[in-house]
Amino acid sequence: MHSLGKDAIVHWTAYWQFESKASGPQRPLLDLIIEPVWFEFTDVLADGAKVLDVATGNGPVALSCAQRARANRKRLHIDAVDAAGISPPNQLPYSDGHLPTVKFQGGIWLEELPFQNDEFDGVMSQYGFEYADEQQAVAEVSRVLAPGGRLRLVIHARDGAVWKDIGDRNRRLNAVMADDGAVNLVRTLVQAQQKGDAKLFESKLKHLSSAVKDAEKLAVDAPPDDSAVFYSREFLYVFMNRQQYKISELLQSLEDGWKHAVGTSSRYEQMLQVAKSAEEMSGLCENLKAAGLAIAAVRQICDPANGAQIAWQLDAVKPSSAG
Ligand SMILES: C[S@@+](CC[C@H](N)C(=O)[O-])C[C@H]1O[C@@H](n2cnc3c(N)ncnc32)[C@H](O)[C@@H]1O
Structure with a gap:
């Protein structure tokens, strides 16, 4: 059912428990490039919005959004979930007083989100959505997104830097x-x-x-x-x-x-294996459209120093009229 199988997840659990705060090498540099993407997403959410970070790992995106919201005196309620056994409060140096606005939960698969229909004003994922079974994950994120709600995905780019x-x-x-x-x-x-x-x-x-x-x-x-x-x-x-x-x-x-x-x-x-080519991104867009979402943008996130592609950014919206 899950695209990579449950065996693959044990390696993430080990990683999040014992090894790391974030998900990959070169991370600090790339974080600096991608962070504005999440700040911008946070800024368009209304005060009091409910947000879901899927495949959160040890929560860099959820916490960065929480910090940004706090700095702008905006209250966000963030759920941050991952299939692995995550350990963000122990691992993140910046998990300070912002943590109460983020509710972390491990053991939650993208393919079976334990949330109500239309529950979230925003759903986000950084290097996570693409690890799940695409059809099921598309169905789940569209289901939990409220009418008018926004989806932002940052996705590994095949052939990218x-x-x-x-x-x-x-x-x-x-x-x-x-x-x-x-x-x-x-x-x-x-x-x-x-x-x-x-x-x-x-x-x-x-x-x-x-x-x-x-x-x-x-x-x-x-x-x-x-x-x-x-x-x-x-x-x-x-x-x-x-x-x-x-x-x-x-x-x-x-x-x-x-x-x-x-x-x-x-x-x-x-x-x-999970990184997406341009063609696979088009396929994902078609799947999201079929699930009732409107695609707002697909763009390449590039390193300003050399123009090399780092990731894809996909934005979609659940139309208010969707029933
Ligand atoms: C590259 S890490 C990204 C973590 C985090 N978003 C970040 O940017 O640091 C990929 C994450 O996806 C999670 N994952 C893989 N398959 C999943 C699935 N089917 N459902 C939920 N999480 C999954 C893994 O456990 C891992 O934490």
């Missing part, structure tokens, strides 16, 4: 997680050591110096926060200093790191 960056990050990560890539090799070596399998240990050890060289090569073009670089350096460092640790603790810490790396790769792959 972020998509390309994530693709590169994913390729590097897959390389260091491949059989004789630095991360997997270290894991296998330590597993062999724990099992006392000297033959496997010796045969794998032969590949270590080329794995180190490959990891170094990957790092040359990688940004400073690259996961492949991070995990390969961590794993190699731990392996080189393995005498300092108990083997069981060493293995446990590598298994934890491996689990995080698998989660990162899954999230990258999900993003690469």
